[in-house]
Amino acid sequence: MTTAAQRPETNAALGKEQLLRMYRRMYSIRQFEEHANDLYLRALMPGLTHLYEGEEAVAVGICEALRPDDYITSTHRGHGHCLAKGAKPDRMFAELLGKEAGYCRGKGGSMHIADPATGNLGANAIVGGSAGIATGAAFSAKKLGNGRICVCFFGEGALGQGVLYEVMNMAQLWKLPVIYACENNMYNEYTHYSETTSGDILSRPAAFGLPAESVDGQDVRAVHAAASRFVERARAGAGPAFLLCNTYRYRGHHVGDINREYYRAKQEEQRWSSERDPINILGDWLIQQKLADSAQFERIQAEVKAEMNAAVEFAIAAPYPTVDEAEQDVYA
Amino acid sequence: MTTAAQRPETNAALGKEQLLRMYRRMYSIRQFEEHANDLYLRALMPGLTHLYEGEEAVAVGICEALRPDDYITSTHRGHGHCLAKGAKPDRMFAELLGKEAGYCRGKGGSMHIADPATGNLGANAIVGGSAGIATGAAFSAKKLGNGRICVCFFGEGALGQGVLYEVMNMAQLWKLPVIYACENNMYNEYTHYSETTSGDILSRPAAFGLPAESVDGQDVRAVHAAASRFVERARAGAGPAFLLCNTYRYRGHHVGDINREYYRAKQEEQRWSSERDPINILGDWLIQQKLADSAQFERIQAEVKAEMNAAVEFAIAAPYPTVDEAEQDVYA
């Protein structure tokens, strides 16, 4: 467990272009989620979905440190990971609406978007359910010597699942190129994590020999810097690592979780969104560093909005799969 | 993680009587296992069994620190725990032979001996399978306020099972009176534990906030001292703890595991049994301290041998259950 002070800033040299791409990606996720919520409110989306708003810097900071052919596994709150790894919003919205044009032909929905083209092994609706898969992808990468790594995204709630410790043990024994990215947004559904998590989180991976760091999950540059070090290390064959990203979800556990005051205060929510917003934090810094001005942001925002509107329209207009497709894809 | 130097010797005042009882208990276990092996070799015992020889100080040191109404859970290698908690050899042998007079009416066999009268919640043939049960017994004890504690015995192989970390987390969150007693005999079946265990063992429970200590598992007084401190602490309401007992099994993983040289050297086995035998270690110390002489040991040994011989004869002569009993006890 190293502290921030000890670490070299490996992304000091982050180019302006990359910084603006990260800005755009975070903003895209934000917009995507706003639309998802809107689709729910307009009763156009079947079921419920879990929004990633507030946590954008985690997915973007980490995925920016990856190669296109690197793998990720994702969670029930997976839109951000998916977009950050390069998925297209139109096919994602189509999937959210259960349409044939979706990434999973409508069969997966929000909680199961997967995309081999971007190395996305899939979102997973079992908390902790992708820990094995991610470790297995790293196992393959090592055996096949293809230089890939895998990032396993999961919420701090998944710290409750024993399988996580089982696979961290094996990842360390076998020096597998996998990074366990814990998104601590402080809530397991409607329960504060302090009620479900004993001891010190970073000590857990450390006990299995994994290097473990915590990072400000609202600061995309910090996330990216930490992730880059672990990615480099893993790619060099030094094995797994654990990155604890402290963050916050702005909205409910899912789109239907509106009255939240029985488990968290409105002020807390307001404090995070007004003081710790990842998009603003990067935006302010870019302006301060004179790397961008507000006109640039406005242009990006307008472009993203147009793209998202078009994507939503595409998805709404897209046809449902035909009923006979229910029996397809059961077996390869 | 405190070190030995920091600890007060809480059992300095161990009386001679108690020391001799521990000697007798360890010797009983040794004799029991010799007979079990013999029953196997004579083809009188159905199936296989896992012998505890070499590890006697762990069960005896810990169980001597318990009240009769405290609970234990045990493993596939459970005879030692069972005897140390006060079970009768005759009914144990009867169980090993599948006889009606056995603790489980012959239904459980060696791997499932259970005995409510001595607080034995049962041996368990699923590695790590009793971690939940033990923690649940502590949960009851706390809710019912009956002052009991529970010891969960398990081999270091069970460190591979995620459920152990799940329950340690809850035990610590809820301050449950449970002690996780890890018997590190260095082998998971035929594989050295270093091939299956990353990081530092004591750091694992420590990561969940549990006090964790390691102890020389061949020194019954040391085991007893450490266990007593944890038992006192748990009974006082301070919560769970983890005791790592370093030990060795003299024989094969089970009675049929005769040719072991492909996974461990004969010299290693000899070194442990000649230099680190728990019965000799206590015996030598007692003599050195002038608390006993060899005549006393001989008397104890003769008594134990007679008891074990009688117990074996009882079991051999005992009848099998009648076939209709197969359908009994499925439901309470």
Place this chain on the structure above:
Amino acid sequence: MPETAVQTTVRELTFGEAIREAIAEEMRRDARVCIIGEDVAEAGTPFKVLSGLVEEFGKQRVIDTPISEPGFTGIGVGAAMTGLRPVVDIMFGDFLTLVMDQMVNQAAKIHYMSGGTWKVPMVFRATMGATRRSAAQHSQSLHAWPSHIPGLKVVLPSTPYDAKGLLKTAIRDDNPVVFFEDKMMYRLKGPVPSEEYTIPFGVADIKRAGTDITLVATSSMVQVAFGAAKLLEEIGISAEIVDPRTMWPLDEKTLIESAKKTSRVVVIDEGYHRYGVTAEIASVIAEGAFYNLDGPVKRIGAMHVPIPFSPPLEDATVPSEQQVFAAARELCGKA
């Protein structure tokens, strides 16, 4: 107006309310009963089924856990052995996959393995049922698995009345009981008397009397069977609806008697079709009523595919009134 007077004495409760009431009554009656699970306290579960219980019984008896299904189920087993009577909450029945070792290798076998000395009085409450647009990992009906395991009892209530009476029985039972609640039924209303009652296990209920065909249906499929029965009535076929209520113990007698009477049987269940509970029920009837059957016992389970998210696909996987109607009509030779 005696008719309305009778109606007012029988309360209407939702399925969810009936379950909450059963648990609350048993917790009042017996201090050993406690609830263990994720978000069961203040949140009252995501389905709000347990709302209010923590306020009445406190955090000591309504216990929020980490997301550790194997672990907290194991704790439930140990607690049950040592003096408590835990009701363990498995939020989505799909997560039973995570607790099979604790349920099957531990809870179900401990009484037997110990020669009858230890008991495991606990209830596993699990949801089931599709069409909630929750996709393949949050929609399964896996009751066939525990039904296969000796040492477990398995309950599938279909009405608020049954839910309450059977759950009270489950909590009082000295064995591990797996209790399945179709989450799509939580808002279903039905009469539930305010007086105390329990319903014994192993007693099927004839939900509708009929003469031409027997529809054996479980859980929410009883509603589907009612819909089909109405359609059948319109073409002059009188359908009897039999709800076994408990998969184990199974009331073979009532099933076979009904089949003997009507001579035709369709078995409907929302579990996956293949190797599902319809197979056992159909076999029992096919054997027991062999000489009285006019046609083969027909089985209708969920389409044998992982449950898809897309609404038109998902709807197609669940047994429907039309499907049951068509199968029944064909069996009755009116196709």
Place this chain on the structure above:
Amino acid sequence: MPETAVQTTVRELTFGEAIREAIAEEMRRDARVCIIGEDVAEAGTPFKVLSGLVEEFGKQRVIDTPISEPGFTGIGVGAAMTGLRPVVDIMFGDFLTLVMDQMVNQAAKIHYMSGGTWKVPMVFRATMGATRRSAAQHSQSLHAWPSHIPGLKVVLPSTPYDAKGLLKTAIRDDNPVVFFEDKMMYRLKGPVPSEEYTIPFGVADIKRAGTDITLVATSSMVQVAFGAAKLLEEIGISAEIVDPRTMWPLDEKTLIESAKKTSRVVVIDEGYHRYGVTAEIASVIAEGAFYNLDGPVKRIGAMHVPIPFSPPLEDATVPSEQQVFAAARELCGKA
């Protein structure tokens, strides 16, 4: 002496050797095939089935794991998705309880949930079978569970020949396959040609032709059926033995045809009796051959109790030749 010449070209292998040979051949043929499990390397599993493989293929492809069934199975799933073809070793089938989430919620559903984009080509090898005096947690035959799950294929070989041919097919299959080996059969000998061959899934095998009654039997119960067939022959009843070989896909056609021919059926399997695979097989036959059956389809599974340790009790729980004989004789009206 052409007869003996023919005999010498067909080798005899044990069931265990046939399995080892299947894996070794596939590992030679395809560098992506690897083995993951506890004590699979130097120890070659406690049953010695994999002995010698680590010597030939090295520790990089024969991988000893910690005692972490959920974890290493999950690793198998991820590895299968990304270019390997793992054969995951579940030492005792009873430990399937620990991997149901990885097997059922992950491996079985990933292809479907991803709309056909990801594949999970892996094999779960698990043992089954009682009478080894291993008691309730080391003796179960839990194949009914995966058979219930769409997305999985389930194999139960009954001879060395079938074991080899089916295991090679399993390893080449692009889907998760659960392969059950009765541990009491590992030393059973039978002919296994040295030439390469595979056996397709979904093709039942008529192990013995007969005319009066069909004995459908799985895994080691095929031997039991042979014993019963001999006894039946002595009283003039000609029994046909049909081994479905794969529970899924299930060769309904062959089962039904045999039943139509003989008009009487007994189904024998070593899983627990209730809600076991005999129920599905019996239902399929009872429906498909309804108008040809002279009597109800009889099912014989393991006694519906946790498997006891004590030899006389344990032996009583497993289907026996005598039981099958008695059931068949009665069905044939010769009781």
